[in-house]
Amino acid sequence: MAEPVVSRLAIVGAGLIGSSIARAARDYGAAGEIAILDASTQVMARVRELGIANEASGDAASALKGADLAVICTPVGVCGAVAESLAPHLEAGAILSDVGSVKGAVVAQVDPYVPQGVHFIPAHPIAGTEFSGPDAGFATLFQNRWCILTPPEGADEKAVKTLSDFWTRIGAKVETMTAEHHDKVLALTSHLPHLIAYNIVGTADDFGEQTRSEVIKFSASGFRDFTRIAASDPTMWRDVFLNNKEAVLEMLGRFNEDLSALQRMIRRDDGQGLYDFFSRTRAIRRSIIEQGQDTAAPDFGRQKLN
Amino acid sequence: MAEPVVSRLAIVGAGLIGSSIARAARDYGAAGEIAILDASTQVMARVRELGIANEASGDAASALKGADLAVICTPVGVCGAVAESLAPHLEAGAILSDVGSVKGAVVAQVDPYVPQGVHFIPAHPIAGTEFSGPDAGFATLFQNRWCILTPPEGADEKAVKTLSDFWTRIGAKVETMTAEHHDKVLALTSHLPHLIAYNIVGTADDFGEQTRSEVIKFSASGFRDFTRIAASDPTMWRDVFLNNKEAVLEMLGRFNEDLSALQRMIRRDDGQGLYDFFSRTRAIRRSIIEQGQDTAAPDFGRQKLN
Structure with a gap:
């Protein structure tokens, strides 16, 4: 299998999309290690039972330690609060991304909390089913689906390429456009x-x-x-x-x-x-x-x- | 295979639904013989090529001769005109039915042309695809789908039962209600x-x-x-x-x-x-x-x- 695209992936929010990214990253070798964080202790317990993460302690500092890519997979409405809670633990040089179905509002919410040296590249994989929760995910969800990246003006090119490579590796076709x-x-x-x-x-x-x-x-x-x-x-x-x-x-x-x-x-x-x-x-x-x-x-x- | 439900079936209009009924009646032995009529000579030629009817001469008198069940499978808007053209050739005691997605208007259009001694029992199989024409039909289209019969008050019970048996034989579940x-x-x-x-x-x-x-x-x-x-x-x-x-x-x-x-x-x-x-x-x-x-x-x- 090809080299992992990122060495450590942290997924925040283990619903349909988050748990599918974890499964896909594992199956397609897109990440060396996978950490999953979720605000619900019930969901964290289920993540451990499912065995879809290398680390599922529920502790943000521990999950984000060494992570070169962190993806927020929560409902759009709490993205800002989640970014605020992650901020102190993000590594310098790390990529922060999300999977929200709207982009302008996510940028407005998350941007204020992005630490200097962290690259925030919003993304939206156009894939899903009508089911929710960590059990609903599956590794092939993104196969042949579009993932739209909306890098802000002046975004770090290497970070954009890494994120694009990550989505390509787990099966998606990548397109970029503005958030608007x-x-x-x-x-x-x-x-x-x-x-x-x-x-x-x-x-x-x-x-x-x-x-x-x-x-x-x-x-x-x-x-x-x-x-x-x-x-x-x-x-x-x-x-x-x-x-x-x-x-x-x-x-x-x-x-x-x-x-x-x-x-x-x-x-x-x-x-x-x-x-x-x-x-x-x-x-x-x-x-x-x-x-x-x-x-x-x-x-x-x-x-x-x- | 069980006895055919009807000895001769005449289908008028060889689109998606009509050609599917023909294929299903043949595959499930619901009719002894199958005649197909269509106003388009091009469609009639294609019906002959497909070999889905025993008789496809394009002549109404010949198609309806001996038919104990005739099903109008045209768009709803021409049902009345079609019924008028069929009327002189319908056998006494035959069942006349249709497959229209509306029932009140079909009854209003067709009723005036139904000859004495012919049983008009409207029907609507809830099945279809987005494709049209004789090539689009397939024998399993009605499997596990509902077919709604709307027999008028005082309808001949034997005729209703025969039509119900016909639809059941080709895979449908039958329900009856009023046209309204x-x-x-x-x-x-x-x-x-x-x-x-x-x-x-x-x-x-x-x-x-x-x-x-x-x-x-x-x-x-x-x-x-x-x-x-x-x-x-x-x-x-x-x-x-x-x-x-x-x-x-x-x-x-x-x-x-x-x-x-x-x-x-x-x-x-x-x-x-x-x-x-x-x-x-x-x-x-x-x-x-x-x-x-x-x-x-x-x-x-x-x-x-x-």
Whole structure:
């Protein structure tokens, strides 16, 4: 196996993403040693049972000792507080990174606590499932997924390269952009779809018991795919919406305008308008298949599971 | 193999659903003979090449001769015209059915043309993919999927039982309800999710080229699942919305009210409100997994495909 990219990796927050990074770093030899820190003693106990870290004492000073890469994998809302608690223990020359789904707010929260000589390079691996916690992680989660780095202006080039190499080693494809641009693109591709999915599942939940049970029974007709998205971690998503408020509200405004137009077409029996709209969206799906971001197998190949 | 449920099956419209019924009826021995009719000579030629019918002459009189079950598998918007063209050739005692995603409007369109002595029993198999045409069909499409029958009051019990047996034989689970109730439940579980998915993909498409290509690139973050739904057949869905207008507009009204509430929570930094909302929707997902309507495998097991 190739040399490890970093000699000691410290992961702070052992949820789906943190525990997947630990497993992937081990399986792909991306780190010489792996330390895991989590604020919950229950999670720390489970991390020790799972055996996914070389060090899981729960002590920050001990976890960060000798770590050349520390990755904050907590919900976005507590990134600042976590950075503050880590700061005194970070090694000079170490890279500090994160995995948050918003970047501007993370930078604003974390930046004030980054010690002189530590390189803060924010990152966002676009990967996940609707499950949470240390048991939910798996080593192949990042395979062929994008990881977006948002290095600040004037960032240390060597640090950016090391972080990029780390993500590449555990299977991701790396792209860099500004934090602002990231937050705009993700508002559209991720935050708005999650909000919509949460909303439609909530609408169904407002019905009486009988309708609700029929909704569940007949969910394969389209609703089901939304429920998977709407089962994602509530804390994580609360923090995403609170921390990418402007971009999400802007995208939501556009979405609402478009939906009003579709609503008017239905009310006015504008069959041609509906047909044209529905034909246009098919082309986007084709591009996604062509670019290898999904499989063209009918039903995601789920029929094989029945 | 058990006795065929019907001696001769006539399928009218050889798209995804029609061609899947033909393949399934053959593979599971549900029909002694299978005739396929389609208004397109190109589709008829392809049906002959695929060899999925015993008779594919393209002549209605010949296709329906001796057929004890005829299933209209065209878009909902042309059901009435199709029923009118079939009427003179339907055998006395035959069952006429359909597969439309709306039922009230289909009944209103088809009923006037149903000859005395023919049993019209509407049906809706809740199954499909985003692909269209005779090549898209496959025999296992209906396995473990619901098929809803909406027999009119006073419907012939024997005819209902035969149709139910037919769908059961090709793998479906059968449920009966009124056409009105069907249209309300499906507006929520299927029609509204499709409208929303079309809409969000349309919103993305309105952006400039650069953003659009980034949306495609980073689609795995949530957007991708919407594009699959929004790639469904435009003609079929135009007809669904035009023909289940009242129920869809009612559900859309509720959806919009709920979305306004979420929007207000984001704008006002109501973290507790968002958290509570997102926690509630998780429970619905759990019910769907428990009832076997989906797999709990992370990412639908799609990682195996990478």
